[in-house]
Amino acid sequence: MPLKEAVAQTGPLDIIVVEDHDLVRLELVDHLSGPGVQVRGADDGEVLETLLRQRHADILVVDLNLPGEDGLSLCRRMRHAFPEMGLVMLTARVMPSDKTAGYQSGADVYLTKPANVDELEAVIANLARRIRRRVSNGLQLDMPRQQLTLPAGAVIGLTLFESRLLYELALAPERKLSTEVLVQRLDPRQELPRIRDNLPVTISRLRQKMAAAPGGQEAIKAVRGFGYQLTLATTVRA
Structure with missing residues (x-):
């Protein structure tokens, strides 16, 4: 299990899955959770903010089609506020321009749906190993x-x-x-x-x-x- 191996190297991980589809969110939270990995779910940006006030997160998995503030705007804001945080975009948008917009908004990794949970787990494990605090001019x-x-x-x-x-x-x-x-x-x-x-x-x-x-x-x-x-x-x- 790549994520288990990553946790052994990097220490405990706190992940938040931001997805408005209840079943998809629950499945991702359940699959990614395990020893040393705490996973919480949010269905929009407001709930995400509430969770972050309660406890920081190491990695966010964000769907782009969210109610209210969309995923691109949310990721830009999270990247500015938490430059050390890992950002994984998970979306049904498959056009090259969508992927470019995702990376320009601060994504570390852009994955398209339907999600292969084993690939997502491997991506998160790799991201956990290489997260480094980014330098800010502000x-x-x-x-x-x-x-x-x-x-x-x-x-x-x-x-x-x-x-x-x-x-x-x-x-x-x-x-x-x-x-x-x-x-x-x-x-x-x-x-x-x-x-x-x-x-x-x-x-x-x-x-x-x-x-x-x-x-x-x-x-x-x-x-x-x-x-x-x-x-x-x-x-x-x-």
Whole structure:
């Protein structure tokens, strides 16, 4: 079993299968799961984001024909936010232009349906062996260490709340969230008024910390009547 051999070499793997067809998703999750391999399923981008907030993933297997945000857009966003993550596109689109678009969106591997599960397993095993963190020219957020590395190399210490705020914005489509959604995601204790009141102060403090980076003072922009947007490309180590 190639995947079992890869896990023995690389350590445990966490995989998320993003597929809106329930039966296909369940079959892939069941087939890929095993000792040292945890596999979760999501039927769209919103569920994927929820799973990533709960626990990071090493590899995503993404169908392109998803409800809401399509797979190409989702893969571009994941590649920017998590450059070290492995991305496997699994789709019924077979035209050469589709494959080109897939690779341009950040895919490591592009496979067409119907999926041969043994081939998929071999692809994931090979990808697990060669995943390396890709270098970013933007900000780099290290969640375990609560640190932010600026493009010039300076490392800034963050509070847990600051780290989580940047993480949510970095993961969001267009790196932008409404105030209400941002507050809800930052509020595990249901203290909405306090979180909302403290948000402008926290963002001001973050801007000051990032001032040394080009455009750092405007790295988090207030979007009038909506919420906030992270304007600098940010990669995440979760």
